[in-house]
Structure formats: structure tokens, C-alpha cells
Amino acid sequence: MEADPLYHVKQLFYQASYKACISEASSQPITPSDSPESLHRALYIARSHLAFQPPQISSAQSVLAPFLSLPTPPASAKAVSALAAYLAGEDKEAKVEEVRDLVIECEGEEAEEEAKDEERVIRVVAGTIFVLEKENEEAVATLTEGCAKTDLECTALLVQLLLALDRKDLAQTTYQAAKRIGNDSTLIQAMEAWIGLKTGARPLHQAYYYYEELYQLPNGRTPPVLAAHAAAHLLLTHVDEAKADINEAVQREGGDKDGDVLAVGVSLGIDGFNDKLSAAAPQHPLALDLAEKSKAFDEAAAKFSIAA
Numbered sequence: 001m002e003a004d005p006l007y008h009v010k011q012l013f014y015q016a017s018y019k020a021c022i023s024e025a026s027s028q029p030i031t032p033s034d035s036p037e038s039l040h041r042a043l044y045i046a047r048s049h050l051a052f053q054p055p056q057i058s059s060a061q062s063v064l065a066p067f068l069s070l071p072t073p074p075a076s077a078k079a080v081s082a083l084a085a086y087l088a089g090e091d092k093e094a095k096v097e098e099v100r101d102l103v104i105e106c107e108g109e110e111a112e113e114e115a116k117d118e119e120r121v122i123r124v125v126a127g128t129i130f131v132l133e134k135e136n137e138e139a140v141a142t143l144t145e146g147c148a149k150t151d152l153e154c155t156a157l158l159v160q161l162l163l164a165l166d167r168k169d170l171a172q173t174t175y176q177a178a179k180r181i182g183n184d185s186t187l188i189q190a191m192e193a194w195i196g197l198k199t200g201a202r203p204l205h206q207a208y209y210y211y212e213e214l215y216q217l218p219n220g221r222t223p224p225v226l227a228a229h230a231a232a233h234l235l236l237t238h239v240d241e242a243k244a245d246i247n248e249a250v251q252r253e254g255g256d257k258d259g260d261v262l263a264v265g266v267s268l269g270i271d272g273f274n275d276k277l278s279a280a281a282p283q284h285p286l287a288l289d290l291a292e293k294s295k296a297f298d299e300a301a302a303k304f305s306i307a308a
Helices: 007-014 018-025 036-051 057-068 075-087 092-105 113-132 136-142 146-150 152-164 168-178 186-199 201-216 223-235 239-249 259-267 273-280 285-301
Strands: none
Touching: 007 018, 007 036, 007 186, 018 036, 036 057, 036 075, 036 113, 057 075, 075 092, 075 113, 092 113, 113 136, 113 146, 113 152, 136 152, 146 152, 152 168, 152 186, 168 186, 186 201, 186 223, 201 223, 223 239, 223 259, 239 259, 259 273, 259 285, 273 285
């Protein structure tokens, strides 16, 4: 079996080591050429820029610009560019329609491998936007049809969505099916860890071991990894260790604006993190839930008065 030239780039991206991913992908040419490898390197660089908190929109767009200026721009580059514009808040409705059209264009085609690679990127990017739009049914359809059926990035995003919807049963079934595609993949291990955090008991310990491995890597202590490592510690009642992870995470670049870092800090009861979460990541699920509960409390409290 031929080695994947992007193996190390993908591993770093999956491990949330986005700076290292950008550095590794940039070690080879990322300008348009006859080889699809340069395009895929550029896509991982752009997606890494977009994964930062806050997203580095202009950096992502500048990497994509040479490909978007081609007479026939690659559909995958157009999809990632649409995601960048969406995250920047530029006419979100139009960007949703754009990726929807890109998905439709690649449906029902008997494509060669290069076109299948394009479709995989389009589907995972479109699925991301649909999830952010809370178009859950469309996200599920996008992530389970066409090439998405055998793509671990699409499957991983689907597992995250199912866990967010509290469908642990379907997430487990999806994970078991994914193991037949690539049992040793980092994404398979990540899916198992996400399910473990949600499920608890013995799977929680497996999740902790996974994040401990990432934590020990040379580029491993990124805000996303530290947040997950802290969450595992918290669920295992290792409160002091969890707080140490969060305190380290907020010192990292972008960590003080990372919604997951701040959300775990709120769960730990660290002073000031509630306000930080509301300010930096108001659309984070925990921020929305706390805002809703605060509003409900105020409405209930307004119905009562203290007797003189």
C-alpha cells in the first residue's frame, strides 16, 4: 500500500496541533501544480488557520487565493473559502447556499480518486457549516452519503454531532462502523475518546489515556487538547489537575478565547470564567445554556417580592 504523503500533516491536524500542521504542510510547495498534493497541503493549512480561536480568516484566504484565481478553481478550495467567509460573518446565508450547491454538484458522479478527494473535503466543510447553522438533518445527510460513507473526517464530525444531540447509541454504532475503515487511525481513537467523555465509567478512563498521550507529545499542549485533558480530569474528579490544565491553556495563544477552554473553566467554578465565556464565545453551547437559565431565573424571580 502506497504511503500517504500527507500522513504527518493529517496527524497534526487531527491532534489539534494547528501551528505544527501549518509548519509541516508549508515545508513543501503549496502553489497550484499538476500534483493534487499541493492543493491538499494548502487546504489543511487554510483549515488550520480557521481552527484557531479566533479564526485567522485573512491567513486562510491568502493561502487559498492562488487556487481560487485559476481559470477553473478547485471545488474544495471554494468550499474552504466559503467556510472562511461564513466564520467571518460575511453573508452567511449566501455561503450556506454556496456549499449546498457544491455538495449537489458532486452527487451521483462516478468520479476518479482525485475527484473523490475533492468531494470528501466539500462534504466535511459543508457538514461543518450545516452543524453551525443547526441544520442537523442536512448535516447528517451530507456526512453519510457519497464518499462520506468511507471518509473518517466526515464520520468523526458525524459522531460529534450525534453526541451533541445526545444520541450516544447512534454515535457508538457509527464509531463501530468506522473501525472497519481504519482501525488504527488517530480519528478512530478520537471518536472513542469523545464517546468515553460522554458515556463515563470505563470508557472515560480510555478517553483520559488518549488525551494523556496527546498531552505528552512535543506539540501536544494546545488549548483544545488541554481543554479535553482537563475535562477528562474533571470527570474523574481530579479537580486540581483539571484547574492546572485550564490555567495553562489560557496562557497559550488563543486559549483565553477558546470556548471549550473557558467552558471547562466555568464547570470548574474558576472565578471570572463565566463572563469570559459569554464575551469570547457567546454561541458556545454552555454559554447559551447558562444565558437561557439565567433568563428563566430572572423571569421567575420577577414574579415574587420580598414582604416589607
